[in-house]
Amino acid sequence: MPELPEVENARRVLLRAELPGRSITRANVGWAPTVKQPSLEDFVLGLPSKQILSINRRGKYILLPLDSDETFIIHLGMTGGVSVQPASREVEPMVRHTFHLDDGRVLWFRDPRKFGHLWLTADPYSALPSLGPEPLSDGLTVNYLSEKFRDRNAPVKALLLEQSVVAGLGNLYVDESLFHAGVNPTRHAGSLTTSELVKLKDCIVNSLTNAIAIYDRAREEHWPDPPSALHTWTIPRKAGEPCPRCGAPIATMRVRARGTFFCPSCQPPEA
DNA sequence: AGTACGTCCTGATCGC
DNA sequence: TGCGATCAGGACGTAC
Incomplete structure (x- = not known):
């Protein structure tokens, strides 16, 4: 049950893994309904070659601003978790999506119950529902x-x-x-x-x-x-x-x- | 508008 | 011991 502290922890894990500065070279989506916006095709084609600038959090959402002025948004749902792994490592069963990075590592999105959500949007604050104060x-x-x-x-x-x-x-x-x-x-x-x-x-x-x-x-x-x-x-x-x-x-x-x-x-x- | 509830999912746990 | 039933609950859709 990722709530604010768990999502904040996930953010800090990604920071410590030095995700900012890296670019995604390839996106593999293993469960299409996870992608909320844009279409699956535009999402998969849209992510590569864009650099991750930073890692922010709003409520339970992880926001990764890209150098394209778009934002890659991750919601962990109920069972989601992210980690950065070596490309050589065999992908574990409940990892639904993988995002290959330009330094050879891979961002794993593990999500047993498939309640997670992903967005790629130029306007994150209208893509997301209205949120109360942090x-x-x-x-x-x-x-x-x-x-x-x-x-x-x-x-x-x-x-x-x-x-x-x-x-x-x-x-x-x-x-x-x-x-x-x-x-x-x-x-x-x-x-x-x-x-x-x-x-x-x-x-x-x-x-x-x-x-x-x-x-x-x-x-x-x-x-x-x-x-x-x-x-x-x-x-x-x-x-x-x-x-x-x-x-x-x-x-x-x-x-x-x-x-x-x-x-x-x-x-x-x-x- | 406010309130309530079903739905999506599947691993873990419960109970017969 | 085994196997089917139930539970878990974030966010959204629907209904009253």
Whole structure:
């Protein structure tokens, strides 16, 4: 479930691999529906010989501006992951797409469930849906959340999952933020008090910041991959486990068809 | 407009 | 032990 911290980690992996400055020489698309724009043919013909200038991130999207003034956009979906590999290496089974680089290496896009998406566009911000503020770099304010939540009856969790409200949050970090803020996921968004909004905003920022720091450490120290030690969240994602704050058994429910974990004692249903 | 839910996918896990 | 059923959930489309 790549969310903001995982996508940011992917961005840093590509930076460390010195992707900027390289050009793509060949694009192999193994699952056509992944390409959202332009047509598959134009996408595959359009990428080669263009140099990658930098690697940016907006919400859960990785944006690679090219020297053609176009942008190569990658969305990891639910199971996507990128890595840069030697061309000599045999491509692993779940790698759906490969992008050969002018230095002999290959950018792998691994995507078991094929939920990832790719774009090549001269106008990235109209190709992408409208996105809310970046919680870490734009500065998430209580006033903004208050305005977005005003008169809204939907569960606060549902609104936090909307990328147009806050960019980059997903199921995991929403649960994590609500847990630390002591807010029940089913609370009507409009019913949150100002002090709850203050707490929620801080907990969103802290959850994401902490997770990114853990990924940074994991890369620096070459933690094994995939690691159970690489838990970036603190609330157990298993019913009955003790709440890390009060020890009460963690409960589970479905909110908008999403598996939701919360502490019934720290996050009471009503304010 | 706001809210809710089905759909796409397939590896992992669950339960009989 | 094995095998079919269920689960996972980001973003979009559709429906009320």
